[in-house]
Amino acid sequence: MIEISNLTKSYDGQIVIKNCNAKIHDGSINGLVGENGAGKSTLLRLIAGVLKADSGSIRLDGEEIFESPNAKAKIFFLADEPYYGKNAHIKDLTTLYTCFFDRFTPEEFKKNLVRYQVDIDKPLNSFSKGMRRKAYLAAALASHADIILIDEAFDGLDPYSRNEFKKDLIELIAKNPKTTVVIASHSLRELGDICDSYSLVDNGQISDEFVQAKNLHKVHLAFGDSVPSDLHELQPIAVKRDGHFLVVVTDATEVKIRAFFAPYNPLMLDIVPLTVEEAFIYNKEREML
Amino acid sequence: MNSRYFRYLMKSFWSIATVYITLFAVFLIIIPFVIDVFCVLLFRGTIGYSAYVVVVGAMCIFLSGLLPLIMHNRYYSKNRSDIILSMPMTRGQAFITELVFGLAIITALLVGCYCVGCCLCLILGNGTSLLGTYGTSMLGLPLLYLACVITFLVSTFAVSVSNSVFQAIVMLLLVNSLPSLVNALILNPDSYSWIAQSSTNWFSQTEVFEHALASLINSGSELSTNSINTFWGSMLALLLQLLFWGGLTVLAFFEFRKLKSEHLGTVIPQRFGVVNTLTLTCMLGFALLTEFFTDLVIMEHNWYAWMILIFALAYFLISVIYFVFMFVVRKKAKFRKDDWIRYAIAIGGGIILGMAVFGIVRAVRPEPMYYLALL
Structure with a gap:
């Protein structure tokens, strides 16, 4: 379980996340929604340990995530614009993830890529935005990490690929009931198809009230x-x-x-x-x- | 112990190193060597020498310009930090990972430069082994390597204050071309008097510098006018270099104070990363090669010296045009006060250091082979 306690994060004096508290339970797909600039990406980066919080804590199974290789080894983070290297190939990604994620399965990664119709012999920079996205999503699925954080999961994907990815994600959770997925996206319809719960990031706060839409x-x-x-x-x-x-x-x-x-x-x-x-x-x- | 990132480091290092060692081996050893063998066999070495210099020089110039751009595209992005810092390692380990990336490439480049040096030594030494050449330079080598390291670090700083790879290249062009100009036009103006030069200059200069070295050791009593100039020029340059490094240390301190935790990932590639170090390595290699050619040909082929001077002038002109374009024509480019200070220090430091390095080299051992060692 991910526990966020009194989390605050600011950039150059501007507070993005303000004294936030939340819990993300195991074995669920959570949608993170909010307006542009609400702090969704920042929150995911904080959970992934990329950013350091100004105050407060984010714990995974009781262990502080930031600066903890053990905790981070359980988290796969896919940023909104992931960049490993412009001329990097799929094999470079495979090397990276194989080194760092013990349960990463290169064979499954390759299988996913083939299924997503991603050319594994071409460098990433020759891919379209959607194709690149698919390559990283394929890696996320093959990572078998306990926690998968995806920022703008459906960005650039065609409808068919969106559907495929949603099916894969549901299948992943079915196979590994303890896997937790957090997806930040503006594609609320897509989220609506797969998410068990939703959180709204608004004014530096996280809440799930919008789901009930305050009794609308x-x-x-x-x-x-x-x-x-x-x-x-x-x-x-x-x-x-x-x-x-x-x-x-x-x-x-x-x-x-x-x-x-x-x-x-x-x-x-x-x-x-x-x-x-x-x-x-x-x-x-x-x-x- | 986090073994994951060690695994990654080794794989990264090896993959990068193999690519570049292969690149250099093919383009800077095998091809020139084949050319040379043919030249030597066919023309008894007379034309082979020139062909070699031209081929290797052209290759170096080409690669020095091309590689930074390639590497920039490959490795530079602030978004890279999202991936690197999300990997299961501490920020310190992530820093080391990125640094090793840089070092891997530098190593490959140095190997490449070394190979070029070997090739040149073989040819210029008329078959003399590299070891044999170095065997006569026991005193000079440590100093040369020290000078090389210092130049390298200064160039790193010069690049790291730049905001983009293009600025970085221009900075290095400035830093590395100005010393050549200063050296040519102020320190050794006679070197470029085409008609006045003759092959015997080589020996006369050697003698002068030997005197300078002797005077350094013996508190100097038999200095000729020329050697006094060289000696005090070197000393002045050294003093300025010390001042420069003092200033640089203070500046670096303030730079590092600015670092915030969330910027670590972006700072790694920006300030210590591959592009910067690679760019400067290439340009440093080119600058030193330029110096090498300059000093080599002063003694034997003056038209080469003029050619190099024209090169340096051209680069300088390009730099000036760039700056004029950026800050006068495109008025949108904003420059803060401390940017100018940093640029001034970097450029000034580069000039001073360039003078110092080559002053030392000249004072110690003026033979061309020592310039090769710098490579």
């Missing part, structure tokens, strides 16, 4: 006659009208929603859970109201 509800309605025009009572965050159809996002309670629409005799009233992406967007919109 998305209501799908269909009306035979008149569609209600005044929804003020529900304090809607988003309203979408399409003829006799109405979609409302509100933080009103389910009872209140049903009571409000009952006089209009809706033909359909479905209260559906928000997707991760919707929760993130609507939560932000509500903040801005």
